[in-house]
Amino acid sequence: MLSHLQRPLHAAAALAAAAILLTTATASNAGAVYDNLGSSQDGSDPLFSFGPLADSFTTGAAGSLGGVAVLLGSDSSSIVGDIQVGLYADDGDAPGAELLSLGSLSSAAVSTAGFNAYGFTSASPFQLAADTTYWVEIVSASPNALEWSWSNDLSALGVAGQSSYSAALGTSANSDFGPYQMAVQVSPVPESSSISLALLGLAATAAAVRRRARAR
Numbered sequence: 001m002l003s004h005l006q007r008p009l010h011a012a013a014a015l016a017a018a019a020i021l022l023t024t025a026t027a028s029n030a031g032a033v034y035d036n037l038g039s040s041q042d043g044s045d046p047l048f049s050f051g052p053l054a055d056s057f058t059t060g061a062a063g064s065l066g067g068v069a070v071l072l073g074s075d076s077s078s079i080v081g082d083i084q085v086g087l088y089a090d091d092g093d094a095p096g097a098e099l100l101s102l103g104s105l106s107s108a109a110v111s112t113a114g115f116n117a118y119g120f121t122s123a124s125p126f127q128l129a130a131d132t133t134y135w136v137e138i139v140s141a142s143p144n145a146l147e148w149s150w151s152n153d154l155s156a157l158g159v160a161g162q163s164s165y166s167a168a169l170g171t172s173a174n175s176d177f178g179p180y181q182m183a184v185q186v187s188p189v190p191e192s193s194s195i196s197l198a199l200l201g202l203a204a205t206a207a208a209v210r211r212r213a214r215a216r
Helices: 006-027 192-215
Strands: 031-035 043-046 053-058 063-074 082-090 095-106 116-120 133-140 146-150 163-166 170-173 182-188
Touching: 031 053, 063 082, 063 095, 063 133, 095 116, 095 133
Parallel strands: none
Antiparallel strands: 031 182, 043 146, 053 133, 053 163, 063 116, 063 146, 063 182, 082 095, 082 133, 163 170
16 A cells, blocks of 8 residues: 555656656657658659659648658669758749758669668758648769659649659649659657646656655
């Protein structure tokens, strides 16, 4: 049986644990806002000769960018070069300023046997605004034989109403030209009620510990 000193501490600790779990669960509940990786592969464009290449996506609620995956293949293992993937602002239906670097990839790491998804994440969290259009752009830092697959499937998540871009062809609506295949994950911002509950639980725990220390 709990003593009169243990009961406040036990209750406060339970409240804090529940609040932290709730907040963590909300923050980790990442969801895709764009995903056509599983769609049919209807063609591909070379990153070096056609690029930079990019595809747009639009957020719903505000959140933190969780990661990006793009569907790439290589035509040759003898031409080795690097690509850089980044998040760009929207500049009137075309990629604008770079907002975030998502990393680089050597073509030596890309299969020549077929197309596969390659993931990229930011080293630090980046907050995306609500109902805002962004672009995922791939730039060739040096000559390579990589290609980015595209699909005519407009029914995939987040594809309709977006656009693709290439330096060679300009901007095309996804309904006119098959968009590049990628997935974009976004983690929602924890609700203010969850944050308040977590802070309340931690404060109650600290107060109970102090009362118990004074009672000794």
